[in-house]
Amino acid sequence: MGTWFSASAVIPALTQAWQINAMQAVWLTASVQVGFVVGAVAAAALNLSDRLPPQMVAGYAALGAALSTAGIAIWVEGYLPAVALRVLTGMFLAGVYPVAMQLMASWFGPTARGLALGILIGALALGSALPHLLRGLDQLPWQSVMLTAALLSGAAAIIALTLIKPGKYAKSPGTEHRPKYALEMFRDIGPRLANIGYFGHMWELYALWTWLPLFLVAATSANEATAGIASFLTIGIAGGVGGLIGGWASGRFGRGRASAVAMIISGICCLVSPLFFNSSWPVMILLLGVWGASAVADSPVFSTALSEVADARYTGTALTTQTAIGFLLTLVTIQTVPMVAELIGWQYSFLILAPGPLLGAVAMRMYRQRVEGGREKSQISVQGSS
Structure with a gap:
């Protein structure tokens, strides 16, 4: 996942090298979302990871992401070819992220699945943040940052193709082709609420991750290296810890309750972010630590919840559809945040992210009441009758 933000982490350098404007810079990240x-x-639509061995899908997709990212660093000398390769990178990553969740879920039953996916999401946050760290350390050339991300993706491809296999909870490849299930799952209350919660989460997360470095530069007058390291700590370290806590909490307190609490906290962080603008670094780091952790803590919960309530034969299709719609929403906020910043300043730019997690919290509270509550009542009824 380091390839995702490999260009975002070096936007200031690319702006100078290619003489691009602010809107063009937006599309160096937004193009990945489109792809x-x-x-x-x-x-x-193809039910790809449900009909083919998912580890092969993930492995070859990671290899494709590595090659398209390396291509920018080695061959590209201008903006348009870079955007085209970024779109291609996003297309390949669609075969990595949701398929990795499918594979992880296949190894664990309901009790341990939340924590397992929390570990996976924590690794995703860490990997996504690595380009910020690389850029922050010794101001590496932008080509070196992207090549490092590509090499890590290539290593992941080798691991997936040679060492990973589905677990005992996986359905055998060869499931009947059923593209309609991508929409049919929304008929059921469980998948519908789990997806709505995820969409609220995505409204906030990737816009925050994309524009945090520029927010910090504006708020603290930090240089690019300092903002990069602070972004790595927020996204990679705090986010990784948040993923672990969220995964554990979803098993301990329930999917709906754990995700709703995390979303309320991150929504509040959005709302109070203007108050922390121009604050000292210790105060800013405190906010970023809480925000970075809470913005990620709910992520493994949605994947866990959907893997439990969707048709088990089409878990991969359900997770892929969920992420497709979620990342489509990120296009809106990734483009809107810098527009708001230009109109009223970076101090208030993250306020528009608050409705996502707050509305998502409402959906997951309903999930707690109507899905988990109904399941608990059924279990009590069965125990009583026995």
């Missing part, structure tokens, strides 16, 4: 949505829709 991801296209790739995810195609994979869901």
Whole structure:
């Protein structure tokens, strides 16, 4: 996943090298989102990871992401070819992220699945943040940052193709082709609420991750290296810890309750972010630590919840559809945040992210009451009758 933000982490350097404007810089990240949505829709329509060995899908997709990212660093000398390769990177990543969740879920039953996916999401956050760290350390050339991300993706491809296999909870490849399930799952209350919660989460997360470095530069007058390291700590370290806590809490307190609490906290962070603008670094780091952890803590919960309430034969399709729509939403906020910043300043730019997690919390509270509550009543009824 380091390939995702490999260009975002070096936007200031690319702005100078290629003489691009602010809107063009937006599309160095937004193009990955576009590619991801296209790739995810195609994979869901084909039921790809439900009909083929998922580890092979993930392995070859990671290899494709590595090659398209390396291509920018080695061959590209201008903006448009870079955007085209970023779209291609996003298409390949649609075969990595949701398929990795499918594989992880296949190894664990309901009791341990939340924590397992929390570990996976924590690794995702850490990997996504690595380009910020690389850029922050010794101001590496932008080509070196992207090549490092590509090499890590290539290593992941080798691991997936040679060492990973589905677990005992996986359905055998060869499931009947059923593209309609991508939409049919929304008829059921469980998948519908789990997806709505995820969409609220995505409204906030990737816009926060994309624009946090520029927010910090504006708020603290930090240089690019300092903002990069602070972004790595927020996304990679705090986010990784948040994923672990969220996964554990979903098993301990229930999917709906754990995700709703995390979303309320991150929504509050959005709302109070203007108050922390121009604050000292210790105060800013405190906010970023809480925000970075809470913005990620709910992520493994949605994947866990959907893997439990969707048709088990089409878990991969359900997760891929969920991420496709979620990343489509990120296109809106990734483009809107810098527009708001230009109109009223970076101090208030993250306020528009608050409705997502707050509305998502409402959906997951309903999930707690109507899905988990109904399941608990059924279990009590069965125990009473026995």
